[in-house]
Amino acid sequence: MEITRELLEKYHGGRCTAEQKKAVEDWLNGQHLETDFPVGMGDGKMIENDIWNSMSEHLGFAKNEKSDALSHQYPESFRSNFHIPAWLVRLAASVLLLVVSGYVLWFVSNRQFAGKNITQIDTKSPARAYVTMATKPGERKQYVLPDGSRVTLNANSEIRYPALALLTDTLRTVYLKGEAFFSVEKDPDRPFVVHTKRSLTRVLGTRFNLKAYERDHCVTLVVQEGKVRFLDAANKRQLILTANQRGVLDQTDLLIKDNVYANRYLAWKENKLVFENQPLSAVGTALEAWYGIDVVIDNPQLKLNRYTGSFADKPVNEVLEAMRYAVGFKYEIKGKKVIIY
Numbered sequence: 001m002e003i004t005r006e007l008l009e010k011y012h013g014g015r016c017t018a019e020q021k022k023a024v025e026d027w028l029n030g031q032h033l034e035t036d037f038p039v040g041m042g043d044g045k046m047i048e049n050d051i052w053n054s055m056s057e058h059l060g061f062a063k064n065e066k067s068d069a070l071s072h073q074y075p076e077s078f079r080s081n082f083h084i085p086a087w088l089v090r091l092a093a094s095v096l097l098l099v100v101s102g103y104v105l106w107f108v109s110n111r112q113f114a115g116k117n118i119t120q121i122d123t124k125s126p127a128r129a130y131v132t133m134a135t136k137p138g139e140r141k142q143y144v145l146p147d148g149s150r151v152t153l154n155a156n157s158e159i160r161y162p163a164l165a166l167l168t169d170t171l172r173t174v175y176l177k178g179e180a181f182f183s184v185e186k187d188p189d190r191p192f193v194v195h196t197k198r199s200l201t202r203v204l205g206t207r208f209n210l211k212a213y214e215r216d217h218c219v220t221l222v223v224q225e226g227k228v229r230f231l232d233a234a235n236k237r238q239l240i241l242t243a244n245q246r247g248v249l250d251q252t253d254l255l256i257k258d259n260v261y262a263n264r265y266l267a268w269k270e271n272k273l274v275f276e277n278q279p280l281s282a283v284g285t286a287l288e289a290w291y292g293i294d295v296v297i298d299n300p301q302l303k304l305n306r307y308t309g310s311f312a313d314k315p316v317n318e319v320l321e322a323m324r325y326a327v328g329f330k331y332e333i334k335g336k337k338v339i340i341y
Helices: 005-012 018-029 044-059 063-073 076-081 086-112 262-270 280-291 300-304 316-328
Strands: 118-121 130-134 141-144 150-153 158-162 172-183 192-195 199-203 207-212 219-225 227-232 238-242 245-249 255-259 272-279 294-297 306-312 331-334 337-340
Touching (some): 005 018, 172 262, 199 207, 199 219, 207 262, 219 227, 219 238, 219 262, 238 245, 272 280, 280 300, 280 306, 280 337, 294 300, 306 316, 316 331
Parallel strands (some): 172 192, 294 337
Antiparallel strands (some): 130 158, 150 172, 172 207, 192 199, 199 227, 245 255, 272 306, 331 337
């Protein structure tokens, strides 16, 4: 594979395929003739000057100081014949990439997300480091992503994304566990893609709510504004959803679409619990995330019973009592554990 300037730029931006990445790294690690340096990267003297300029800036020398230093320390005949081997240039470029990547990670962690709940920055691969933000049970928080998009995380949820990709890649990719409301900045050239364990959501710029708690056994997407493409993880089925439409990927991987009032599904942003004809199993999952408890439904048949209701800043015992009258079950509270039977 030919190593070109464009390929190196893709490599530095983390946009290479596995085959391209291997080719570039083999080239960087190899002992090649100087003549195999990519066309368009400049001749040896230009590269030499670029490296010196970069080093000078880090060492605090001005450009005229560099020229004076060279002219005083080395005769013209030596400097005219002096060149830097291509393998050394590649080594310097690799080191510089690591330094720049490290600086970007420092900037991301210390400046852009100062004061926010950053739980993880994976530095195993600096060029593709991931930033992870999460909420605890009963906690809801809003974050601004590097591309300007906003995400509000519901309780016991997590979002993860490559630190540099939201600014450099052709796709703006994030990964979600739990529930989140997205307000995505419009960018027709760079689609915004949300991955969950079982689904894929693709938009150009819109507002939508995505719920993908693993214990729910289904993924629910509700669109407040704009247009959304909703797919299963295998890309075998898809729905196109617009404002006030809901898409559900059920436990059999069947995609279902219907019309809803979107704001009813966003009440959690205002600290309100809202259930609309939901099975008790899904209600139990919501209560776990909301109150930080463990809900056990001993009777399998009860899991299928459906419940509709809403609560604003109510303690869990009041919520359970209201549900008991409507559904017809008994319950026990043992510390952080609720047993429904």
